[in-house]
Amino acid sequence: MDFTFDGKISKPVLENYLSRAVTAAGLYESDTLEDDLRVLQKIGAKFLGRASGVWYMEEPDEEHFEKSRLLAERVHEMDPEIILQACVFEMVVERMEEVEIPLPVLRAFGQKEERRHFRLEDTLFPGEPKDFLHQREGKDKNGGIPDLSRTEAAMWFYYRATRYIDCGYEALHMGQVHLYTANDHGMVKTAELFDKIRKYAAIHGRRHKVLMDAHTHGVSIRGKLLFDYHAMPFTRVALLEEEGQKLVLVREGFSEGGVNPDGWSAEAMPYLMEYDNWGGRVVEDPEKLTRQELAARDWWGYDQIAWFANQPEEERNRFLEYTYRWTEISNVNAYFEVPFRRMLSDAWIETERADNGCRDIQHFYQCNRKSPACPMGFSQEDIICRIWGQGHSLREKAGNPPLVFDHGAREVYDEKTGYKLPERVVVYGSFQPYVGAVRDDSNSEVTRMYYVGNNTYVLSVVIPFPGEYNFGVSTYGTLSATYSTDRFPRSGSGHRGIFRTEKENAAVRFTYEFMGEGVKVEVFND
Numbered sequence: 209m210d211f212t213f214d215g216k217i218s219k220p221v222l223e224n225y226l227s228r229a230v231t232a233a234g235l236y237e238s239d240t241l242e243d244d245l246r247v248l249q250k251i252g253a254k255f256l257g258r259a260s261g262v263w264y265m266e267e268p269d270e271e272h273f274e275k276s277r278l279l280a281e282r283v284h285e286m287d288p289e290i291i292l293q294a295c296v297f298e299m300v301v302e303r304m305e306e307v308e309i310p311l312p313v314l315r316a317f318g319q320k321e322e323r324r325h326f327r328l329e330d331t332l333f334p335g336e337p338k339d340f341l342h343q344r345e346g347k348d349k350n351g352g353i354p355d356l357s358r359t360e361a362a363m364w365f366y367y368r369a370t371r372y373i374d375c376g377y378e379a380l381h382m383g384q385v386h387l388y389t390a391n392d393h394g395m396v397k398t399a400e401l402f403d404k405i406r407k408y409a410a411i412h413g414r415r416h417k418v419l420m421d422a423h424t425h426g427v428s429i430r431g432k433l434l435f436d437y438h439a440m441p442f443t444r445v446a447l448l449e450e451e452g453q454k455l456v457l458v459r460e461g462f463s464e465g466g467v468n469p470d471g472w473s474a475e476a477m478p479y480l481m482e483y484d485n486w487g488g489r490v491v492e493d494p495e496k497l498t499r500q501e502l503a504a505r506d507w508w509g510y511d512q513i514a515w516f517a518n519q520p521e522e523e524r525n526r527f528l529e530y531t532y533r534w535t536e537i538s539n540v541n542a543y544f545e546v547p548f549r550r551m552l553s554d555a556w557i558e559t560e561r562a563d564n565g566c567r568d569i570q571h572f573y574q575c576n577r578k579s580p581a582c583p584m585g586f587s588q589e590d591i592i593c594r595i596w597g598q599g600h601s602l603r604e605k606a607g608n609p610p611l612v613f614d615h616g617a618r619e620v621y622d623e624k625t626g627y628k629l630p631e632r633v634v635v636y637g638s639f640q641p642y643v644g645a646v647r648d649d650s651n652s653e654v655t656r657m658y659y660v661g662n663n664t665y666v667l668s669v670v671i672p673f674p675g676e677y678n679f680g681v682s683t684y685g686t687l688s689a690t691y692s693t694d695r696f697p698r699s700g701s702g703h704r705g706i707f708r709t710e711k712e713n714a715a716v717r718f719t720y721e722f723m724g725e726g727v728k729v730e731v732f733n734d
Contacts, residue, residue, distance in 0.1 A: 211254055211289040215416045216470040222419075222437060223478050223543070225291055228596070229255035230548035231482050233572075236260040236272075236279040238549065240574065243581035245286055247548070251592045254290055256283070257482070257545050258381060260372065261295025264349045265303040273371050280376030284414075291419065293379035294372035296365055298388045299342075300331050301351035304364060313367050316404055317359055326367075330360035333391065340387075357391040362401045369405045373413050380405070381439065385422035395427055399434060406469065426464020426477060433466045437477055439545075441484035441512060442531070445644040446503030452523075453508040453515070456672060457534050458644030458654055462613040463541050474541075476610050481535055482545040483512040488553030513547060514555030517573040517586065525591045530672050530713045532595040533602060537668040537715050540607040546592050548575050559584050606668040606717045606732055609658045616659035622723065630683040633657045633665045635718045635727070637679035637704055643669040648701060651685035657720060664724075668717045671709050678704035681720045681727050694726045707731060 209224040217225075230253045238244050248256070260276040280292050304326045314321050333340045333355040341352040354361035369380055389398050402420060409418035419436045427434035440460055447454040463479040491509040494502055502508055507515035516524060528546070535544040550573045557570045561583040568584060575592060576585035609616075620629045635657055636650045645654035657665035671677070680690045680703060689697035692705035707716065707729045715732040 213415055213417060215410065217417060217419070217436070218470075219468070219472055219474060219478070225255045226437065226478055226480055226543040226545075227600075228253055229257055229480055229543060229545040230575075230592075231258055231545050231550055232256040232548045233258040233485075233550045234260075235549055236275045240576065240582045240585075241279075241282070243576050243579070243585075244549070244574075245282070246581075247576050247589045248283075248290075249286060251589060251596065253548065254287075255293065255379070255545075256290060256548075257293045257379075257480070258295050259283075259292045260375075260377065261297060261381070263297055263299050265301050266348050269307050273375055276372065276377070277375040284376060291378045292376065293381055293419075294375075294377040295381045296368045296372075296383065298353050298383040298385075299351060300328060300354045300361070300364060301349055302328050302347040304328055304331075304351075305347075307367070309363065310367065313363050313370075316366060317363050319359070319363070326364055327360055331355065331358060331364055337390075354388050355391050356388045356401065357397050361388070362397060365401060366404055366408075369418075370408050370412070373405075373409050373418055376414055378409075378414055378417065379419040379421070382420060382422040382435075385424050385427070385434075395429065395434060399429060402434060420469075421480070425462060426466075428464050428466045431466050433464065433468055433477060435477075436469055438463045438479035440479065440481055442481055444507055444512075445641075446508060447641060448500070448503060449641050450673065453502075453519075454672075455507060455515075456642055456644050457531065457538070459538055459612055462611065463539075476541045479539075479542050480545040481539070481542050483516055483547050483550065485513045485551055485553060486511045488514045488555030510555055511553070513550040513573055514552050516547065517550075517552055517557060518555060521587060524586065524588060526672070526712055528588065528591050529595050530670060532598070533713050533715060534670045536600065536603040537607050537670060539612060540603055540610050546575075546595075547573060549573065557584075602715055602732060606715045606730070608666070608668050609660065615656055617665070620659065622663060625723075627723070629659070629663060629722055631659075632684050633659075633681060633720060633722075634685060635667055635679055635681050635720070637677060639669070639671060639677035639679060639707075639716070642671050642673065642677075650680070650682035650687055650690070650701075657681070657718065663722045665720045665722070666717065668715060671714050671716055672712060674709050674711055674714070676706060676708045678706055679718070679727070679729070680704050681718070683722075691720065692727050695724060705729065709733070 331354045332352050344350045392398050410416050421435050421439045426438050443458050443460045444455045463476045465475040467473050490506045494509045532544050535542050561568050562578045563580040563583040570584040574585045575588040576582035578585040578587045617631045635655050640647050645652040657667040680692045682690050687701050711733040717730045719728040
């Protein structure tokens with residue numbers, strides 16, 4: 209794959225990087241860095257998401273940036289093509305007032321050139337909107353969400369972004385952009401800030417370019433996109449039909465299209481999907497909840513990465529492959545940012561160390577093979593190699609249409625008869641809970657089929673467990689005329705076809721030709 213760029217990055221090269229992306233959160237402070245580098249080289253990672261960045265300021269800024277610089281230097285010694293991403297989050301704290309504003313930052317915003325420090329009060333939202341102020345003990349945690357419409361906040365963002373660029377980072381994750389831009393209507397000032405950051409990178413960046421993303425489906429200003437690509441966490445539905453804490457993924461919106469900051473256009477911009485974290489455990493006493501109550505609390509009472517890390521190794525391996533295959537067919541513009549290193553917060557895991565046999569607390573998920581070099585690794589580097597080795601053949605064979613929000617068939621008529629084709633066609637049955645829908649729901653939007661032309665509708669899904677499932681197809685949700693095994697419609701909910709999956713994580717593609725020969729079902733086990 210081509211990983212060459214300078215100044216601008218083409219869509220194919222960007223997609224190559226995203227297809228080899230891992231979440232490497234806080235890698236700058238890893239105490240197993242030598243083994244981390246071994247794994248990164250083994251799996252062929254090219255994009256290290258969240259490799260640096262702070263939420264709270266728990267150490268002096270200069271120490272943080274020096275650690276960040278040393279990591280980038282070490283990684284680029286191993287592979288100069290790798291992109292490291294840093295984070296500029298939607299959080300400012302009182303300790304920012306220890307940082308003197310560099311004169312170039314003041315100059316970039318037309319401010320008086322003087323020796324002064326950042327001021328927390330001038331970055332926060334006036335009026336203290338609910339949940340926008342986070343009062344804590346200690347200067348390293350007391351603060352809140354910055355208001356990017358205020359110059360002080362914009363300077364803080366610019367300062368941090370340019371420091372990371374100076375450290376060798378070529379990508380910036382800008383957090384939850386829709387929170388800190390609440391007072392910047394139309395994101396006019398945000399666009400100005402990002403333009404400043406990009407101009408800085410064009411001069412000072414390793415390859416004269418910085419890639420910017422955020423947790424967003426996209427921001428388009430008169431057809432021009434604010435971000436180079438987009439990023440978002442997965443969405444889940446708990447699966448009560450299986451024992452244990454099983455869940456399935458469901459389609460997550462779409463990625464806005466338009467003109468990329470580098471000038472090329474796409475109907476939908478490429479984007480990354482990741483296992484997110486927001487605190488580890490989200491319930492204090494899970495044993496006091498019923499199974500149904502626990503299932504309704506995020507990911508069975510955890511954030512995403514914490515749920516994943518707390519599963520047995522066999523289940524983690526299955527779910528990694530499931531997520532990869534699900535992303536390949538459900539969102540063909542998306543790429544799975546594989547978990548490499550991620551904080552577990554208060555969902556830490558107690559395990560036996562591989563170096564001395566003692567029990568210890570592991571606060572981070574690490575995909576490394578458990579060994580004396582990474583004493584509490586989760587041993588998943590081989591499954592990452594295997595799923596990346598699958599390439600995009602499944603996406604090419606069974607991927608759903610790129611614009612997942614557009615099901616088509618509006619004002620479409622059969623060429624021979626003039627008969628208007630149905631706009632809503634739904635495939636339903638016993639398989640639906642396994643793709644995040646309600647069983648036997650002929651009105652489900654989750655299993656609504658896409659019109660692809662020539663009187664034909666399709667939908668691809670991933671079934672995580674082997675088994676026998678039934679299905680039917682309904683037009684406009686009615687059960688007055690349902691289709692399955694032949695061209696004749698039946699009335700009622702009982703008429704079903706059958707399909708079987710022999711392996712875990714099988715992709716299933718339904719094809720229905722209106723006024724045709726019934727429903728075709730293809731199963732892709734590999």
